[in-house]
Amino acid sequence: VNDLEAQKKQAALKAVEYIQSGMLVGLGTGSTAKYAIIALGERLRGGQLKDIRAVATSRASEVLAREWQIPLFELDGETLDLAIDGMDELDPELNAIKGLGGALTREKIVESCADTFILIGDETKTVIRLGEKAPIPVEVVPFGWKATQKKLEALGLRPELRLVGTEPFITDNHNFILHCHARVAFMPKQMAADLASIPGVVEHGLFLEMASLAYIATQTGVQALQGKEQA
Amino acid sequence: VNDLEAQKKQAALKAVEYIQSGMLVGLGTGSTAKYAIIALGERLRGGQLKDIRAVATSRASEVLAREWQIPLFELDGETLDLAIDGMDELDPELNAIKGLGGALTREKIVESCADTFILIGDETKTVIRLGEKAPIPVEVVPFGWKATQKKLEALGLRPELRLVGTEPFITDNHNFILHCHARVAFMPKQMAADLASIPGVVEHGLFLEMASLAYIATQTGVQALQGKEQA
Numbered sequence: 001v002n003d004l005e006a007q008k009k010q011a012a013l014k015a016v017e018y019i020q021s022g023m024l025v026g027l028g029t030g031s032t033a034k035y036a037i038i039a040l041g042e043r044l045r046g047g048q049l050k051d052i053r054a055v056a057t058s059r060a061s062e063v064l065a066r067e068w069q070i071p072l073f074e075l076d077g078e079t080l081d082l083a084i085d086g087m088d089e090l091d092p093e094l095n096a097i098k099g100l101g102g103a104l105t106r107e108k109i110v111e112s113c114a115d116t117f118i119l120i121g122d123e124t125k126t127v128i129r130l131g132e133k134a135p136i137p138v139e140v141v142p143f144g145w146k147a148t149q150k151k152l153e154a155l156g157l158r159p160e161l162r163l164v165g166t167e168p169f170i171t172d173n174h175n176f177i178l179h180c181h182a183r184v185a186f187m188p189k190q191m192a193a194d195l196a197s198i199p200g201v202v203e204h205g206l207f208l209e210m211a212s213l214a215y216i217a218t219q220t221g222v223q224a225l226q227g228k229e230q231a
Numbered sequence: 232v233n234d235l236e237a238q239k240k241q242a243a244l245k246a247v248e249y250i251q252s253g254m255l256v257g258l259g260t261g262s263t264a265k266y267a268i269i270a271l272g273e274r275l276r277g278g279q280l281k282d283i284r285a286v287a288t289s290r291a292s293e294v295l296a297r298e299w300q301i302p303l304f305e306l307d308g309e310t311l312d313l314a315i316d317g318m319d320e321l322d323p324e325l326n327a328i329k330g331l332g333g334a335l336t337r338e339k340i341v342e343s344c345a346d347t348f349i350l351i352g353d354e355t356k357t358v359i360r361l362g363e364k365a366p367i368p369v370e371v372v373p374f375g376w377k378a379t380q381k382k383l384e385a386l387g388l389r390p391e392l393r394l395v396g397t398e399p400f401i402t403d404n405h406n407f408i409l410h411c412h413a414r415v416a417f418m419p420k421q422m423a424a425d426l427a428s429i430p431g432v433v434e435h436g437l438f439l440e441m442a443s444l445a446y447i448a449t450q451t452g453v454q455a456l457q458g459k460e461q462a
Contacts, residue, residue, distance in 0.1 A: 055375075074375075075374070075375035075377070075378050076377045076378070077377040077378050077380065077381045078378075105372060105374075105430070105431070106372075106374050106375070108430035108431075109372065109374060109375040109378060109379065109430045109431045110375065110378075112378075112382075112430045113375075113378050141336060141337075141340065141404050141433065142404075143306070143336075143337050143340060143403070143404065144286075144305075144306035144337070144340040144341065144344075146306070146307045146308040147306050147307070147308050147309075147340060147341075147343075147344050148340065149308065150308045151343075172374070173372050173373075173374065173405070173406075174404070174405045175404075192428070193424060193427075193428065196424075196427035196428050197423070197424065197427050199336070199339040199340045199343045199434060200336070200339075200340045200434075202372065202433045203430060203431075
């Protein structure tokens with residue numbers, strides 16, 4: 001498959017095969033996850049699946065799910081059977097950088113509640129170590145964000161405020177996003193702990209040890225990658 | 232001093248003695264911190280201090296500072312010379328639980344930027360170990376807060392949603408607060424790391440290794456406690 005969009009869709013379809021009638025499902029955000037939402041909607045419309053309830057990780061995904069009449073519910077402490085989402089970078093242990101779509105906090109809240117979390121994407125997203133290509137998006141409280149930015153710089157990162165035109169991008173949670181480029185290689189677990197401990201950081205885009213499976217679309221087909229715990 | 236309010240004021244006055252003309256100062260939030268704000272305002276009005284610029288940790292403290300015509304600025308990555316704030320619990324190493332006033336995230340953002348951070352309070356706030364009496368306030372994203380609550384329970388905490396009447400209390404950052412009562416004794420550093428790593432947690436009320444000095448008012452006078460690094 002040469003076309004990148006067709007590749008993304010193929011990976012999404014592999015993940016959607018895991019959805020069974022009666023499941024509680026987490027819906028991701030972004031250009032790959034949207035294919036999973038549409039495929040779920042088609043299966044509900046066609047009657048191949050029923051009694052699905054889903055929780056969306058962004059207002060955008062919620063709107064798309066409503067268009068496809070996928071029944072939505074509010075996350076209320078339940079364990080989800082399955083969550084499916086795209087990623088920005090994936091390492092060989094299925095650790096990921098996510099959230100360049102701007103929805104990382106809701107994504108992490110939802111996907112940390114899932115029994116099974118499947119990442120989907122195309123082969124341009126795979127890396128040997130996280131941070132090779134993608135910045136880590138970090139959601140921060142607007143109050144004192146420049147002080148928070150300075151603390152991120154002290155971790156060896158180059159944080160850039162995400163903008164829409166000339167104004168700061170505002171998340172669904174009323175916060176800002178700093179895209180943090182790694183100036184040097186980092187240890188993902190240590191970086192995650194350091195990021196989480198900075199005052200003003202709401203959430204960060206390192207999704208470590210969360211995914212149990214990844215489907216990566218290549219020009220020669222979809223490749224399945226198993227997480228450590230499933231191996 | 233028998234009267235608790237008079238005690239709080241005495242502790243606040245001791246801390247305000249550290250403010251010198253030209254300083255950038257962080258203003259705390261709550262019933263003890265307000266005495267420091269008022270004392271600073273009086274010294275500016277009386278001419279004993281000048282060229283002070285201050286940053287407030289809550290809208291309430293901002294309003295009070297404006298009443299006293301204390302020049303305010305927005306935190307912009309500067310190092311503050313001094314921050315003064317109250318606490319809910321203080322252990323012998325000057326680790327504190329803070330934020331029962333609802334402003335813990337802004338307090339932590341501001342006070343983590345201060346060269347010198349002074350805690351003030353009365354002797355009812357001192358404990359042998361944190362969590363003896365006070366719950367840890369934890370600011371959480373409203374989205375999926377019940378899922379976040381479940382993860383807090385898994386840490387051995389009993390999280391209660393802070394309410395105003397029958398509605399959730401909303402922080403200055405548009406979030407909820409969960410008051411987390413410790414069911415068993417905990418190690419502050421481990422608990423802080425665990426809390427910070429939970430998706431949906433914005434900030435928590437454990438202020439560890441931040442204060443260099445504390446003034447505790449007792450019936451027989453104000454006691455000064457030194458932090459480890461200053462000892």
